[in-house]
Amino acid sequence: MTCQLSVVVPTPAHSTLGGPLSYRSEFPLAPGTLVRVPLGRRELLGVVWDPEAQFDNAAPEYELKPIAGVLDGIAPLTARWRELVSFAASYYQRGLGEVALMALPPQLRGLSAEQVARRMKRTAGPAPATAGQIAAAPTPEQAAALDAFEAGTGCFLLFGATGSGKTEVYLQAVQRLFEREPQAQALVMVPEINLTPQLEERFVARFGAADVVSLHSGMTHPQRLKSWLAAHSGAARVVLGTRMAVFASMPGLKLIVVDEEHDPSYKQQEGARYSARDLAVYRGRLEGAKVLLGSATPSLESWQACEKGRYTRLVMPSRIGQAQLPKVRLVDMNLQPHKTVFSPQLLDAVSQRIARGEQSLVFLNRRGYAPVLACTACDWKSECPNCSAFRVFHKIDRTLRCHHCGFTERVPRACPLCGNVDIAPVGRGTERLEESLAQLLAGTRRPGGEPVRIARMDADTTRLKGSLEVQLAQVHAGEVDVLVGTQMITKGHDFRRITLVAALNADSALFSADFRAPERLFGLLMQAAGRAGRDAIQSGSSEMWVQTFHPTHPLFAALRQHDYPAFAAQQLKEREQAGMPPFGFQALVRADARTQEGAQAFLAAAAAAAAGIEAADRVMLYSPVPMSVQRVANVERAQMLVESASRAALQRFLAAWHPVLQATREKGMIRWAVDVDPLAI
Ligand SMILES: Nc1ncnc2c1ncn2[C@@H]1O[C@H](COP(=O)(O)OP(=O)(O)OP(=O)(O)O)[C@@H](O)[C@H]1O
Numbered sequence: 001m002t003c004q005l006s007v008v009v010p011t012p013a014h015s016t017l018g019g020p021l022s023y024r025s026e027f028p029l030a031p032g033t034l035v036r037v038p039l040g041r042r043e044l045l046g047v048v049w050d051p052e053a054q055f056d057n058a059a060p061e062y063e064l065k066p067i068a069g070v071l072d073g074i075a076p077l078t079a080r081w082r083e084l085v086s087f088a089a090s091y092y093q094r095g096l097g098e099v100a101l102m103a104l105p106p107q108l109r110g111l112s113a114e115q116v117a118r119r120m121k122r123t124a125g126p127a128p129a130t131a132g133q134i135a136a137a138p139t140p141e142q143a144a145a146l147d148a149f150e151a152g153t154g155c156f157l158l159f160g161a162t163g164s165g166k167t168e169v170y171l172q173a174v175q176r177l178f179e180r181e182p183q184a185q186a187l188v189m190v191p192e193i194n195l196t197p198q199l200e201e202r203f204v205a206r207f208g209a210a211d212v213v214s215l216h217s218g219m220t221h222p223q224r225l226k227s228w229l230a231a232h233s234g235a236a237r238v239v240l241g242t243r244m245a246v247f248a249s250m251p252g253l254k255l256i257v258v259d260e261e262h263d264p265s266y267k268q269q270e271g272a273r274y275s276a277r278d279l280a281v282y283r284g285r286l287e288g289a290k291v292l293l294g295s296a297t298p299s300l301e302s303w304q305a306c307e308k309g310r311y312t313r314l315v316m317p318s319r320i321g322q323a324q325l326p327k328v329r330l331v332d333m334n335l336q337p338h339k340t341v342f343s344p345q346l347l348d349a350v351s352q353r354i355a356r357g358e359q360s361l362v363f364l365n366r367r368g369y370a371p372v373l374a375c376t377a378c379d380w381k382s383e384c385p386n387c388s389a390f391r392v393f394h395k396i397d398r399t400l401r402c403h404h405c406g407f408t409e410r411v412p413r414a415c416p417l418c419g420n421v422d423i424a425p426v427g428r429g430t431e432r433l434e435e436s437l438a439q440l441l442a443g444t445r446r447p448g449g450e451p452v453r454i455a456r457m458d459a460d461t462t463r464l465k466g467s468l469e470v471q472l473a474q475v476h477a478g479e480v481d482v483l484v485g486t487q488m489i490t491k492g493h494d495f496r497r498i499t500l501v502a503a504l505n506a507d508s509a510l511f512s513a514d515f516r517a518p519e520r521l522f523g524l525l526m527q528a529a530g531r532a533g534r535d536a537i538q539s540g541s542s543e544m545w546v547q548t549f550h551p552t553h554p555l556f557a558a559l560r561q562h563d564y565p566a567f568a569a570q571q572l573k574e575r576e577q578a579g580m581p582p583f584g585f586q587a588l589v590r591a592d593a594r595t596q597e598g599a600q601a602f603l604a605a606a607a608a609a610a611a612g613i614e615a616a617d618r619v620m621l622y623s624p625v626p627m628s629v630q631r632v633a634n635v636e637r638a639q640m641l642v643e644s645a646s647r648a649a650l651q652r653f654l655a656a657w658h659p660v661l662q663a664t665r666e667k668g669m670i671r672w673a674v675d676v677d678p679l680a681i
């Protein structure tokens with residue numbers, strides 16, 4: 001008996017081999033089975049997909065190649081998993097094979113059936129240890145949220161203030177699930193790996209190390225495979241991971257938590273540009289699993305879904321232990337001498353904290369020493385030769401580094417244009433901020449009379465594996481008085497000793513062209529404020545300082561009141577009037593080419609050819625424009641916005657347009673891609 005199988009294999013993006021390929025097998029195989037198949041001269045990992053005709057004697061056998069092997073140690077992927085992958089591929093306009101294989105651990109691709117069988121044996125460890133740490137007694141707000149979650153169905157938004165104990169709600173929701181259904185599985189997603197160490201500890205303490213596995217890109221391939229197999233076999237009951245974990249194979253999935261659901265890092269920014277938060281909601285529906293989104297500053301999309309009754313809102317306005325939210329203080333920088341970096345009031349407030357043995361956090365969204373190095377005599381600036389951007393001066397190793405293409409050079413001794421030896425940094429990054437703070441606070445003493453200890457945390461200081469954990473531990477242990485860093489330090493951390501948070505240059509985002517900029521800024525400032533005063537004892541005197549040239553901006557009025565709902569209502573009104581998301585739906589087509597003209601011509605040609613295709617009348621195509629950083633690594637970039645009042649119409653249009661884009665030729669074109677529901681425009 002010969003069977004015809006449809007098998008999904010990794011095919012290049014936009015390839016005409018988008019769907020499953022047909023292979024021959026001597027025996028029937030269940031959909032979802034992992035197989036190895038020949039393609040061209042290679043042998044690839046594939047997934048048996050839902051068959052049109054799994055068994056078909058009339059098939060022209062001689063044309064079909066036989067499969068090369070079956071990974072029969074691994075149970076087939078479920079129909080729901082395959083449906084999730086199919087949906088993601090079609091919604092985000094990518095190849096099915098690309099998405100399916102991206103969703104599997106990379107190491108699986110290279111393993112033979114025997115190797116897999118051996119790994120499976122190794123993952124089957126001792127019986128899982130039972131839950132260890134006892135849960136804290138929930139506060140009344142936590143208890144109410146848990147009960148409402150228990151009683152309802154579908155998708156929930158846990159709108160809880162910073163420090164209101166959302167993590168404990170996640171833990172107890174999972175725990176209650178396991179008490180009811182011991183075989184059930186829970187997926188808990190976090191935005192970034194840097195938030196994971198603390199959370200992972202808490203889940204392990206509660207459910208035991210054998211029950212909890214992680215999935216994120218910081219893991220080695222063998223570790224990832226091990227976690228994946230444990231989740232797939234059901235041995236691990238909790239999967240804790242970043243956006244990629246949304247595709248984890250979990251046959252017993254009953255609960256999905258998305259912590260800090262507003263965080264932009266849930267959106268993949270290359271390849272298949274999926275939103276893990278949105279897929280989590282979709283997956284919840286597919287699997288019949290409840291979905292719990294949590295945030296103190298929800299995305300306007302999720303907020304609107306609550307307003308419309310599609311999600312159930314759970315609110316926890318109070319901080320644990322009656323701790324208060326910090327008092328917001330605005331410093332009007334118009335009243336400060338020109339080029340003031342640190343207003344004297346702010347400096348004074350920080351010094352007072354140090355003298356009392358409290359910690360301060362100062363954040364600035366720019367790493368490096370200075371964003372530009374410039375000649376004091378001529379026009380030379382540290383431009384990147386490959387990008388339309390400046391190279392950033394890093395003093396620590398005296399380099400100029402491009403943060404877009406990575407191009408790095410030693411700082412020249414003299415101006416490359418005029419030979420002047422006096423070249424100077426312009427502006428300020430975290431490295432320089434750390435340096436100037438050390439000077440400004442040189443006279444300040446800690447309660448014991450010791451000098452001030454300043455630490456910096458950003459992508460540069462945390463590059464080495466494990467260094468982030470070490471630095472966070474130092475802050476938690478009170479070995480740091482002032483923590484300087486990028487927004488990395490404003491997210492999610494449960495700092496207990498910080499009583500002052502300062503934002504130094506928030507203004508640039510106030511007048512950004514991106515309609516999401518106010519939402520992002522407000523979220524960032526509220527989250528940053530959320531790091532102060534988390535310990536009830538000190539919270540009464542906690543403060544959030546914002547230095548701004550626009551103190552009367554309405555965004556700050558809402559910030560002062562910690563009033564997210566008012567801010568959201570005002571923003572949603574503006575968005576509704578303008579037909580912007582979540583009231584309208586968008587996609588971006590990006591084009592990379594040798595020249596900017598070429599990139600734009602490609603987009604214009606594809607737009608012209610779109611007339612008359614399905615749903616084109618319900619879609620608005622804007623003119624192609626250069627991207628804000630127009631050239632990166634000598635590639636010119638342009639984009640075109642596609643908008644519709646209907647998500648379904650936009651989807652139909654994009655699907656019909658795909659072959660048109662594929663057929664559009666333009667000299668010098670390098671690549672193009674569609675970004676559905678783009679986060680930045
Ligand atoms: N029921 C409880 N009893 C005592 N302490 C609790 C309780 N629930 C949470 N906590 C403690 O309160 C602190 C804040 O909780 P958590 O970090 O979960 O806040 P959060 O809501 O996630 O805040 P953020 O949005 O800022 O991340 C933690 O130290 C946690 O251990």
Ligand SMILES: [Zn+2]
Nearest residue numbers: 384387402405
């Ligand atoms: Zn560059």
